[in-house]
Amino acid sequence: MNKTTKKEFVAPWEKAFDRVLTPLEEFIHRQTTSGVLLMLCAVVALYVANSQWNEAYHHLLELPFTIGVQGFQLSKSLHHWINDGLMAMFFFVVGLELKREILVGELADPKQAVLPIVAAIGGMLVPVFFYIIFNPEGHTLNGWGVPMATDIAFALGALALLGKRVPKNLLTFLVALAIVDDLGAVLVIALFYTETINIPALAIAAAMLGLLVSLNLGGIRRPLPYILLGVVLWIAMLKSGVHATLAGIFLAFTIPMRPKYDPERFLSQINGMVDQIKRAYRREENIVINDEMRSRVRALGEGVLLMQAPAQILERKMHLPSAYLVIPIFSLANAGIPIDWSSLGSIVTHPVSVGIAAGLVLGKLIGIAGFSWVAVRLGLTSLPHGLNFKHIVGVALMGGIGFTMSIFIAELGFAHHAEDLLMAKTGILFASALAGVSGFLWLYFTYKKSDE
Secondary structure, eight states: OOTTOOOOOOOGGGGGGTOOOOHHHHHHHHHHHHHHHHHHHHHHHHHHHTSTTHHHHHHHHTOEEEEEETTEEEEEEHHHIIIIIIHHHHHHHHHHHHHHHHHTSTTTSHHHHHHHHHHHHHHHHHHHHHHHHHOOSSGGGGGGGGGGOOOHHHHHHHHHTTGGGSOHHHHHHHHHHHHHHHHHHHHHHHHHSOOOOOHHHHHHHHHHHHHHHHHHHTTOOOHHHHHHHHHHHHHHHHHHSSOTTHHHHHHHHHSOOSOSSOHHHHHHHHHHHHHHHHHHHHHOOOTTTOHHHHHHHHHHHHHHHHHSOHHHHHHHHHHHHIIIIIHHHHHHHHOOOOOOGGGHHHHHHOHHHHHHHHIIIIIHHHHHHHHHHHHHHTTSOOOOTTOOHHHHHHHHHHTTOOHHHHHHHHHHHTTTOHHHHHHHHHHHHHHHHHHHHHHHHHHHHHHHHHHO
């Protein structure tokens, strides 16, 4: 045996240097996986709600949960903590995604942004029109915002099942459209689904927002100060009457998007650091006992973090708990709809469920595809390379998958009308399933026809 032969060690972390994904590719991958998990949780919630555990399921959600100290406590049901508390984390990630897309992403270039923006506007306005046709007045009109939203995780998950049958540009188009759609839904919640306003609490929220902006302008890059002020902002928003989850959006927009190092300075610093690590390595190869090499490697890691924008770092870190914890829990807590098949006739004729289904299936199709066609014909924009209107129609159908945000808005619009909320959730589930299957089949078969 040759004693000079060095033993090779293969460590899994070594693959990290070979896996280079763009922010968009990373985003699509995580949303796709999240969509599959979301679907499984929805099925589980539906099964439990229609089984012998139905009563225990609803009793668990109504259990009171209190945090705080004597004299300053927040006490809400577990269901409210999920929808008002955990969902603030989801909105925080949505806000970070919005900020990235607007500043450096698909919406940063006006020429590229026109088509998804126009398509998203159509996909929000036309579904409202369809809903109002069936609910022109009365308290059921409060649900007009429900069919506006597209669930990006579900839609991307369904689209990803087609694999190479769809161009990559179509995924990019859907992401940009859904981001604009999310922004529209956030504005609708803020402007139209707010009940009473508590002026002192709103003033505190405004002061916290001012402090957060000051941190940004002052060059503060550590996340802890933002998180602490963000918690106070959330509490103030909760007390103000404006929906507390919007605190996540406001907090996200104050996180710095500019890295500490510019690329030229970063390259200069890292080259010098690598030289120092090499010299330390020549003196002692074992990093466990080589204190100098270990300290240089640690400093190198910290420097790499400073090269990235804090908002992008937080988006990457928070996306996992949001996609794989918050949204599945929300699905488990809100998709549990008891379905009485004997009264299916009344469900399919109820104005709320019919209005939502018509809005999500027909409204999204006509709004997204129709507005896109008009914009292209008027010369305002053009289709991305490799796409045709068959692709746009497929995305328009999948845009009718309105699970997470639609259920969230339904919870707000029908908070005091349990029967209408049940009808709304039923309409959302059936319409989302129909839209997803229709979009999948459309793209599957139109691809085969064009390929033959």
